[in-house]
Amino acid sequence: MLHQLLPRLGGTALALALVCAGSPARSESWLTCPEKVLDTATISGIYQGWYEAEEGLHSIGIKVPGEDEPVYISASQEDAERYFGTQPGQAVSVTYQLEQFWIPEGRECFRALMLKEGHRLRRITPSQQNLVGKYNFTLCDGSLKLSPTDKEGRLEVDISTTTSDAYICSFGGLCTVEGNMLSCRDASQDGIETPVEIRIHPYGLEVLNGHGFACGARGLMLGFYMPE
Secondary structure, three states, rough: HHHHHHHHHHHOOOOOEEOOOOOEEEOOOHHHOOOOEEEEEEEEEEEEEEOOOOOOOOOEEEEEEOOOOEEEOOOHHHHHHHHHHOOOOOOEEEEEEEEEEEOOOOOOEEEEEEEEEEOOOOOOOOHHHHEEEEEOOEEEOEEEEEEEEOOOOOOEEEEEEEEEOOOEEEEEEEEEEEEEEEEEEOOOOOOOOOOEEEEEOOOEEEEEEOOOHHHHOOOOOEEEEEEE
16 A cells, blocks of 8 residues: 555655654564554645655655754655645645555665645734634644734734643733734733733744743743644
8 A cells, every 4th residue: 555655756765754763663574564554743834845856755845933954744746736836935734644664675664754635824914804813833732813803903812732741831811913023911910011922924923922820830832823
């Protein structure tokens, strides 16, 4: 099944798309390396383009905000252009599967990220109406939601995140747009004067600071949120 993808995607050796600590897992037999999907995940980031490998699987690159290196995901040129077009630099959402399969020629058990589906995300501008919507956190499970303005022209914000270790962050308040920034305050926290600041980027929002009361000791709220 999965090994039949290799000729179409570029051969039997893996190149940019290999994951899992950057090296293949060795196995004595295909019996110890069943073909299966190990995980499915969705990420958001900036599309870097489609890469044709001289050897191995062709791939796409996704630059996730806050991460130093792009994520490379195996994909055919046909699928890459169908989901993301031909121009890099766009904000995209990508769903991929971590798949395991046996390579008989090298007697190796490989694991690779394989493109499942994706779509282009909308571009945002620092206007109250255009900012309304839901944004997904890029670093762990969570979201930021901006609701329509109140009578005073403020946006209601609701931030909720949960790390893989089940540490929770949450914040709710009202935000004013100040240039390319959102300044958000929790009306119930009268003693706290410093607002939660959110920078408006062309393709997402970046939470720059947050109050200690909003997160547990190891909770995580700061970082990039991409529009849904």
